[in-house]
Amino acid sequence: MKPIFHPDMDGIDAATVFGALADPTRLAIVLALADAEEFEARCGSFTDFASPSLLAYHFAKLREAGITRARAEGTSRFISLRREELDGRFPGLLDSIIATARRDPSLPRISEDKLLAP
Amino acid sequence: MKPIFHPDMDGIDAATVFGALADPTRLAIVLALADAEEFEARCGSFTDFASPSLLAYHFAKLREAGITRARAEGTSRFISLRREELDGRFPGLLDSIIATARRDPSLPRISEDKLLAP
DNA sequence: TCTTAAATTCAACGATCATTGAAATTTGAA
DNA sequence: TTCAAATTTCAATGATCGTTGAATTTAAGA
Numbered sequence: 001m002k003p004i005f006h007p008d009m010d011g012i013d014a015a016t017v018f019g020a021l022a023d024p025t026r027l028a029i030v031l032a033l034a035d036a037e038e039f040e041a042r043c044g045s046f047t048d049f050a051s052p053s054l055l056a057y058h059f060a061k062l063r064e065a066g067i068t069r070a071r072a073e074g075t076s077r078f079i080s081l082r083r084e085e086l087d088g089r090f091p092g093l094l095d096s097i098i099a100t101a102r103r104d105p106s107l108p109r110i111s112e113d114k115l116l117a118p
Numbered sequence: 119m120k121p122i123f124h125p126d127m128d129g130i131d132a133a134t135v136f137g138a139l140a141d142p143t144r145l146a147i148v149l150a151l152a153d154a155e156e157f158e159a160r161c162g163s164f165t166d167f168a169s170p171s172l173l174a175y176h177f178a179k180l181r182e183a184g185i186t187r188a189r190a191e192g193t194s195r196f197i198s199l200r201r202e203e204l205d206g207r208f209p210g211l212l213d214s215i216i217a218t219a220r221r222d223p224s225l226p227r228i229s230e231d232k233l234l235a236p
Numbered sequence: 237t238c239t240t241a242a243a244t245t246c247a248a249c250g251a252t253c254a255t256t257g258a259a260a261t262t263t264g265a266a
Numbered sequence: 267t268t269c270a271a272a273t274t275t276c277a278a279t280g281a282t283c284g285t286t287g288a289a290t291t292t293a294a295g296a
Contacts, residue, residue, distance in 0.1 A: 014222040015142045022137035044272060054255060056274050075263045075272045090221055096214035103208055104132040162242060172285060174244050193242045193293050245290065260275070
C-alpha cells in the first residue's frame with residue numbers, strides 16, 4: 001500500500017549516478033534491462049545475480065539514484081529504466097553507460113526470456 | 119625514481135571506472151582537466167578542492183581506474199586524461215562523463231588559469 | 237650541505253558499502 | 267481463514283571509503 005519512492009530527477013547529482021553503477025551486479029541489472037525486448041522486468045528474474053535480500057538492496061540503490069523505477073503488481077515487482085527522464089537530466093549518459101556495460105565481458109548476463117517469466 | 123604505476127587499459131572494468139567517478143571531488147578534477155586548454159595540469163593546482171594528502175588519494179583513485187595518467191617533473195607532478203586509451207576501451211564514455219559533469223552545477227569549479235601556474 | 241617546496245605515504249577514525257540470514261510484509265489462491 | 271509466494275526490512279558482519287594530520291620522500295635552489 002505504501003507508495004514506492006522515486007526521487008525527482010532534478011535533484012540527482014552526477015556522483016550519485018556513478019556511485020549506483022560502481023558495482024558489477026547493479027551494472028548487470030542495468031544491462032539486462034537495456035538489452036531486453038520488454039521495457040520492464042520482474043525483480044525475481046535476477047536471482048542468478050544475487051540472493052533476494054541482496055537484490056532488494058541493489059534495486060533500492062538504482063532506484064534512489066534515479067536510474068530505475070519500480071512498480072508493484074500483486075506480490076511481484078517490476079523494474080524498468082527511467083530512460084527519458086534520465087536523458088533529460090544527463091543527455092546521452094544512459095546510452096553511453098549501456099554501451100560501456102556491453103563492452104565489459106566480466107559482467108554476468110542473464111538469458112532474456114527469464115526477465116518476465118513468472 | 120620509482121616509476122608511477124599505470125594500469126593496462128584492457129584490464130579495467132566498467133564498475134571500477136564508475137567507482138572512480140562516484141565522488142564530487144574526483145569528478146571536479148576530471149571536469150577541470152577536460153575543460154582546460156592545456157592537456158595536463160599540475161597536481162598542486164587543485165588545492166581549492168581538498169588538502170594535499172586527500173588530493174593524492176583522489177589522484178591515485180583516478181589513475182588506478184585508468185582515467186588519468188601522471189608524470190613527474192622536478193618536485194611537481196602533472197596529470198592528464200587518458201583520452202585515446204580510454205576511448206579505445208570504452209568508446210564515447212569519457213565524452214559522456216564530461217558532458218554529465220558539465221551538467222552538474224553542484225560540482226566545484228576551478229579557474230582555468232590556475233591549472234599550470236607554478 | 238642545508239633548506240624549502242611539492243607531493244606521497246602512513247596510521248588512524250568514523251561512515252558507508254556489500255553481504256548474510258532471519259523476520260516481517262503484502263498479496264493472491266486454496 | 268489459512269497458506270504460500272515474492273519481496274522488503276532489519277540487525278549484524280567485515281570490507282572499503284573519504285578524511286585528517288603527521289611523517290616521509292624526492293628534487294631543486296641557496
